[in-house]
Amino acid sequence: MEFNVKHGALETIKTGCLVVGINEARTLTGTAASLDGICGGQISAAVKRGDITGKSGQSLMLFALPGISAQRVLLVGTGKNAEMSDRDFRKLAQKVVATLKNGGATDAVLALTALPVKNRDLYSRTRLLVETVRESLYQFDQFKSKKADKPRLKKCTLWSADKADAEALKRAILHGQAISDGTDLTRDLGNLPGNVCTPTYLAKEAKALAKQFKGIEAEVLEEKDMKALGMGSLLAVSAGSAEPAKLIRLSYQGTDAKAKPHVLVGKGITFDTGGISIKPGASMDEMKYDMCGAATVLGVFKAIVSLQLPINLTVLIASAENMPSGTAAKPGDIVTSMSGQTIEILNTDAEGRLVLCDALTYAERFNPASVVDIATLTGACIVALGSHTTGVMGNNDELIEKLLDAGKQADDRGWQLPLFDEYQEQLDSPFADIANIGGPKAGTITAACFLSRFTKAYPWAHLDIAGTAWISGGKEKGATGRPVPLLTQYLLNQVQG
Structure with missing residues (x-):
């Protein structure tokens, strides 16, 4: 258009x-x-x-x-x-x-x-x-x-009617078109079937995006690279699949190289059966949308780079397919994350946090100004907030407030949920440093509590988009492209002050 x-x-x-x-x-x-x-x-x-x-x-x-x-x-x-x-x-x-x-x-x-x-x-x-x-x-x-x-x-x-309005109108069109281009990319990737959009496919798409613009760094870590880094948690998720996991990085330098980058981390589970803790068959086709966090960060990256914003931005995608097989991780297995913390896997369907925790540890090496992860993480978020509002949690009140304000500006709203220390106790394990689930209560919050154990080195926020990333069932079923507008607005605000 x-x-x-x-x-x-x-x-x-x-x-x-x-x-x-x-x-x-x-x-x-x-x-x-x-x-x-x-x-x-x-x-x-x-x-x-x-x-x-x-x-x-x-x-x-x-x-x-x-x-x-x-x-x-x-x-x-x-x-x-x-x-x-x-x-x-x-x-x-x-x-x-x-x-x-x-x-x-x-x-x-x-x-x-x-x-x-x-x-x-x-x-x-x-x-x-x-x-x-x-x-x-x-x-x-x-x-x-x-x-x-x-x-x-x-x-x-x-x-x-007023010629003086032309500049504001042109700027609105420029930004609106860039955000829409990014949103369309996110929707396209989300709507792809799982037999097409695999971790390897996402890696190819990221490299193709990097080739569209000058000065973009693209890197894809293979399973052997992740093993060398000690990413036992991420690799436990891909262990049951014939599709190899990928850790994908794109970096854009729009300002001084000394300026700290903002980092976006996307959950890229290209299909989620639940693994050994297998999901019910009804609506399982929609688990192709479990990579919408990954699709989001690619959409935001496209928007920011097309606008050539004076900002440094890195996106990380932790991508795997969660399948049941003879080699799949089992309930009760204990794995060691890149951070050195051990994790007891009580439910293999709580796999998003397992891939994200190693990616969040990996993010430390970029000395980030902020880190925001985006994930279709918990069905509990849909129970709490429905399908209209993204759940927002984190360890830095200023960062959370910036994200909430950006959501209001972009009409892509979020709502903060607490991360009180009391919730952390639900993740206690008698056999490992931490369990990967915290029981039936406050599932969205305990999932974020799990991630918080790996984000102490920088300002961090978590967006749970399980309710907002796609529309379920019926003729309207499909990816929404959210929260590309929220995150693009957040990064625009870092430049505009």
Whole structure:
């Protein structure tokens, strides 16, 4: 989708469709009122007839209005509140795309950026609009023999009455497009089946991404390398699979080499059967999404590098396939992690923390400014927060607050859960330094407590995206691309101050 910016007299702009918002007030205001005067009151006449009232979710297409150069005018309802919520604004944008993407127009002018959205300035509401339009146009059909029709809508022009707004609009488009490109990559990788997206495939994708941009370092550690480093925990997960594990690194230097890098660590379990502690068969196909943490860090990396942000960024992906076999790890096995801490594996389906703990220890060598791991880690997080909010925990309050603020800015929200010392006791083992599960209570928190044992050398936060990384079941099933917007915003904030 191409986006550009235009200002000036709206009625003189030639386009396939002009999109204008109207609220539930009886009297037209703003852009709608101006256009109504030019077209001889045809918009207000439609309102009086009850063709549209301005209620949120409503729309009405008008054709060939006199005095207006646009071939069509699409009226969309903005509701009765003086300010729209993020959710209402997104729904409006989704309605516009649903109406236009397979309609007659190949381009549209959106006179929506001036609509009042609560707690959002011109830049942030415009970026939200761009990202929502892109999200609504996403398609994944590469395995269908009959491809879906490509949307007819190819170009969106964002209109502003004031030329002075052009810079904010252009910056919003630049950032929104980069975040959307990263989100699309994350969704594509997440939606791939497990027989295609293996640890080896993720390594190839990472190397391919590195080749798209100059100055990117790419490194893939093989199982023999991990064994030499003492990564017994990570290797215990891949032991039951014919697919070899990979530890993947991409590094981008956008500023002084002496500046500490921010490190993102992604869980990359490309398929999770549960291992010997095998999962129930129902919906097990969705365990291809257990690598969405890995997909996220690749999406964020693409967004940051495409923007050429002045920041140093390293992403690590701990990737393996968790399968049951004669060589698989068993409940009761004890392994030694790279940190030297021993782990009693009480449940082989708690494998994400086993691959992450060695990657988090490995992250120490980069002397990081911060480390954030992203993982579809616990079903308990869905019980606690549902599918709307990412769980956030960590050892540094300032870092956690920055992530929560970034989530609000990006409309990709997180919520902090506690990591009180009392929860650590649930991980006690009579035979090893630590058990890999803490029992049925507070499963999301005890999983983060486990990871915290390996992150004492730097500021660290953990994002549990088990509820937000994909949509389950039905026609809407698929990867969401979250939390690419949250993490990209977090890194943008490090640069913008």
